Amino acid sequence: MKEKRLSKSEWKRLEKDLLREKRPAWSHLKAKERKEVLDFSNGYRSFLSTAKTERETVDFICRAGEENGFVPVSRISSGNKKILWTYKNKLAALAVLGKNTISRGVRIIASHIDSPRLDLKQNPLYEELDMAFLKTHYYGGIKKFHWVARPLAIHGTVLKDDGRSVRIVIGEDMSDPVLTINDLLPHLAAKVQGDKKLSEAIPAEKLNVLVGGLHLPGPDEAKEAVKLRILTLLNERFGIKEEDLISAELEIVPAGPAREVGLDMAFVGGYGQDDRICAYASLQAILSLEEQGVEDTVIALFLDKEEIGSDGNTGAKSRFLELILYDLFRCQGIVPEADSLVRALMDSRAISADVTAGIDPDYQEVHEKRNDARIGYGICLTKYTGARGKYSANDAHAEYVNWIRRIWNGFGVLWQAGELGKVDEGGGGTVAKYMAKHGMDTVDAGPPLLSMHSPFEICHKVDLFMSYKAYQAFYQCDGGAAPYEDN
Numbered sequence: 001m002k003e004k005r006l007s008k009s010e011w012k013r014l015e016k017d018l019l020r021e022k023r024p025a026w027s028h029l030k031a032k033e034r035k036e037v038l039d040f041s042n043g044y045r046s047f048l049s050t051a052k053t054e055r056e057t058v059d060f061i062c063r064a065g066e067e068n069g070f071v072p073v074s075r076i077s078s079g080n081k082k083i084l085w086t087y088k089n090k091l092a093a094l095a096v097l098g099k100n101t102i103s104r105g106v107r108i109i110a111s112h113i114d115s116p117r118l119d120l121k122q123n124p125l126y127e128e129l130d131m132a133f134l135k136t137h138y139y140g141g142i143k144k145f146h147w148v149a150r151p152l153a154i155h156g157t158v159l160k161d162d163g164r165s166v167r168i169v170i171g172e173d174m175s176d177p178v179l180t181i182n183d184l185l186p187h188l189a190a191k192v193q194g195d196k197k198l199s200e201a202i203p204a205e206k207l208n209v210l211v212g213g214l215h216l217p218g219p220d221e222a223k224e225a226v227k228l229r230i231l232t233l234l235n236e237r238f239g240i241k242e243e244d245l246i247s248a249e250l251e252i253v254p255a256g257p258a259r260e261v262g263l264d265m266a267f268v269g270g271y272g273q274d275d276r277i278c279a280y281a282s283l284q285a286i287l288s289l290e291e292q293g294v295e296d297t298v299i300a301l302f303l304d305k306e307e308i309g310s311d312g313n314t315g316a317k318s319r320f321l322e323l324i325l326y327d328l329f330r331c332q333g334i335v336p337e338a339d340s341l342v343r344a345l346m347d348s349r350a351i352s353a354d355v356t357a358g359i360d361p362d363y364q365e366v367h368e369k370r371n372d373a374r375i376g377y378g379i380c381l382t383k384y385t386g387a388r389g390k391y392s393a394n395d396a397h398a399e400y401v402n403w404i405r406r407i408w409n410g411f412g413v414l415w416q417a418g419e420l421g422k423v424d425e426g427g428g429g430t431v432a433k434y435m436a437k438h439g440m441d442t443v444d445a446g447p448p449l450l451s452m453h454s455p456f457e458i459c460h461k462v463d464l465f466m467s468y469k470a471y472q473a474f475y476q477c478d479g480g481a482a483p484y485e486d487n
């Protein structure tokens, strides 16, 4: 068979018509949009610097929500279209009522606001060799060597024996001291650390936080004078005593603010971007909606406990979402029938807003270049997660992926599609499968990070902004059901 040789222009046309073009997002943007990207990242940095725990993030969300006209569900009256929920101070949701009935389903963006960290144990404070320390139990997937020999802060809440609670943040203000976990000097580390696997070189029980070294003057036979001084300090400043630390949630997190990274300031570096970057982007997306602007009711859901499997009553496996739907039925004056809730959930659509791994130029061997997310190429749509043959994944339906990509293309969102790492190299999960359990269409979408799960995670500013645009488009678009043949 003889084939016609294509001319240069015919070739170009074919490429344009058939190939999916991959270009770094920044180079697509107009000057005005570039400014928007940079401005958006400034607000994000100050959010990251202050909201380092799930409770602090819930506070931020409530404040931002109320400033933008969202009313706590306990105080709503007829006519309120913007509603705010919190639960146990660790889970939050915002909703904007749409024109359509709830019975036809809602649109949900679910992110998580917990991040890997070191929690204090139940009996944390002890003294050893005239120094005081706090024992920790790590939360979520960490590389333990990240946490030694660096400035740390303590954030959390203590419930005192009179039942009152006190919030604690130490190590963020420049006038505050910081805390730290000591590491062994290289001169003596050859055997106990150097000969071991990276994952075993620093045992969890050695992640003890240095908090004191001054003796409280007292009688000669007095014991643990450094520990007692620390308790005295805590008592003077916060009115707490040792037993109060049992009814407390104190989290050890990296100290200091999020920073711009790179000589060209392309990146934001900071703790907890998995997954507060999606929490922030979806929060800003729902805050940006005009009251009259949404067809379906939209929800931004901010979940806890994702990093430890989504269990617990503030995690994605809880029934909080169902309660929100009942409240929304009430807001629309609908008396739900026995199957109304299940039907509304099944007709809903969700984005599981969570980060993915960007290809790390130094570790390309764990990535599959054609399918992993590129830093600076926009939000990444992840059809499936899981490991070892998609095990435990919510594998989004092609029809739903089609619906999402048409929306994003229509709104000028710059996006990419990919998965996390080479097949059989590792993998991970998100809240997607717990959303899908309700029957709703769900797909993962979020920005790629570098150094994910480290104390200083890196995002590209353009990926942050495109995530915001993508979530906004999901909320704003005119709907029309996903193209299932049985619809």
Ligand code: MN
Binding pocket: 112, 274, 275, 306, 354, 355
């Ligand atoms: Mn995550």
Ligand code: MN
Binding pocket: 274, 307, 453
């Ligand atoms: Mn994570």
